[in-house]
Amino acid sequence: EVQLVESGGGLVQPGGSLRLSCAASGFTFSNYAMNWVRQAPGKGLEYVSAINSNGATTYYENSVKGRFTISRDNSRNTLYLQMGSLRAEDMGIYYCASGCTSTSCSGFEYWGQGTLVTVSS
Amino acid sequence: EIVMTQSPATLSVSPGERATLSCRASQFISINLAWYQQKPGQAPRLLIYGASTRATGIPARFSGSGSGTEFTLTISSLQSEDFAVYYCQQYNKWPGTFGQGTKVEIK
Numbered sequence: 700e701v702q703l704v705e706s707g708g709g710l711v712q713p714g715g716s717l718r719l720s721c722a723a724s725g726f727t728f729s730n731y732a733m734n735w736v737r738q739a740p741g742k743g744l745e746y747v748s749a750i751n752s753n754g755a756t757t758y759y760e761n762s763v764k765g766r767f768t769i770s771r772d773n774s775r776n777t778l779y780l781q782m783g784s785l786r787a788e789d790m791g792i793y794y795c796a797s798g799c800t801s802t803s804c805s806g807f808e809y810w811g812q813g814t815l816v817t818v819s820s
Numbered sequence: 821e822i823v824m825t826q827s828p829a830t831l832s833v834s835p836g837e838r839a840t841l842s843c844r845a846s847q848f849i850s851i852n853l854a855w856y857q858q859k860p861g862q863a864p865r866l867l868i869y870g871a872s873t874r875a876t877g878i879p880a881r882f883s884g885s886g887s888g889t890e891f892t893l894t895i896s897s898l899q900s901e902d903f904a905v906y907y908c909q910q911y912n913k914w915p916g917t918f919g920q921g922t923k924v925e926i927k
Binding site for chain 1: 856907920921
């Protein structure tokens with residue numbers, strides 16, 4: 700059974716930092732690009748960051764460039780998102796999601812349950 | 821960046837009726853489009869990929885069509901469990917972008 704389990708969310712003050720993790724199991728993690736998608740309270744899905752299967756290529760949504768860093772450890776089947784200089788507008792549920800390899804994509808078949816990030820003083 | 825535009829924002833439908841949701845891409849994306857369903861408090865669930873292929877376990881009342889820049893998700897006969905928010909996503913250009921969502925509510 701495929702599982703993506705996020706952790707690391709919580710309450711942080713504006714300007715603070717958090718490190719999110721996503722532990723993957725049930726599939727060959729190293730074959731898949733991985734993604735972070737967030738959802739602000741009552742809002743839609745927003746693509747935050749992505750990383751290809753070997754970690755060599757990354758993507759960041761404009762508002763998080765220079766503040767967030769995505770990485771992965773294929774030996775531990777784990778995806779990370781280091782978030783810094785956090786702002787109120789970064790608040791929301793952060794999902795990790797996957798479904799695309801380097802050669803094929805069928806949408807994001809796998810989603811975690813999400814981890815909540817709250818930015819408040 | 822490819823912008824995905826969904827319409828309408830909200831669709832009011834009676835149970836048993838058909839629902840038709842639209843998604844438009846700002847650039848050509850072939851059939852590299854997925855649809856997701858999200859219920860309150862849950863992660864999104866993949867419904868359709870490749871514009872028209874149902875994901876594993878998705879009922880036949882869900883169908884997708886379109887190519888290029890215009891796409892449609894049709895729910896042939898709405899069941900109570902289908903009232904939710906639906907998102908389209910293009911994955912023609914990495915990493916992919918989402919539409920803003922269509923909420924399907926009970927009329």
